Amino acid sequence: GENVEQHPSTLSVQEGDSAVIKCTYSDSASNYFPWYKQELGKGPQLIIDIRSNVGEKKDQRIAVTLNKTAKHFSLHITETQPEDSAVYFCAASVKAAGNKLTFGGGTRVLVKP
């Protein structure tokens, strides 16, 4: 089955700097890669996603890149703000019965004012 590795596990950045989180996946059939943000005590919320036929996608300060050949994808947050502090999860899935997502281990991001 699919295996998703996420790095780093913790990330501390100064407000205004950029944050980058990287994930690798094992199943070449995976074709959908969402990123979720989880604040303390809450459920994960989708922040951005990318499909395998796209190499890059941007939404304001957040961007995601995908390298299908290398089987890795990354989340980029620019001009970080204190409210960006949270745990971020990457995931991968194959569009098939069940539409199951396999999640990475998460990255705890701390933005220092």
Added chain:
Amino acid sequence: SQTIHQWPATLVQPVGSPLSLECTVEGTSNPNLYWYRQAAGRGLQLLFYSVGIGQISSEVPQNLSASRPQDRQFILSSKKLLLSDSGFYLCAYYPGQGSEAKNIQYFGAGTRLSVL
């Protein structure tokens, strides 16, 4: 609009007691439903998923079971809780129609279970 409800928000149960967590979805029909567990500081582990009423797939062997008595209701149960069942339990749904191209899953607010 679509919403997902999960309750209770927190639960403290003694070892050996039964468990019942409920999740309901509004605003969509025939969704895929999922139960995840998140240990402290860890990622999300898929426990069960369901593609229809009475259809349950188990991802990992464990002390828990799931049921889907109605189209938009998903229940996580245990007959006798273990200490290792403590964690943050999340219900999620995939609407299917309209979002099929993106496989988007939407999560509930979670239930924090402490088994003492």
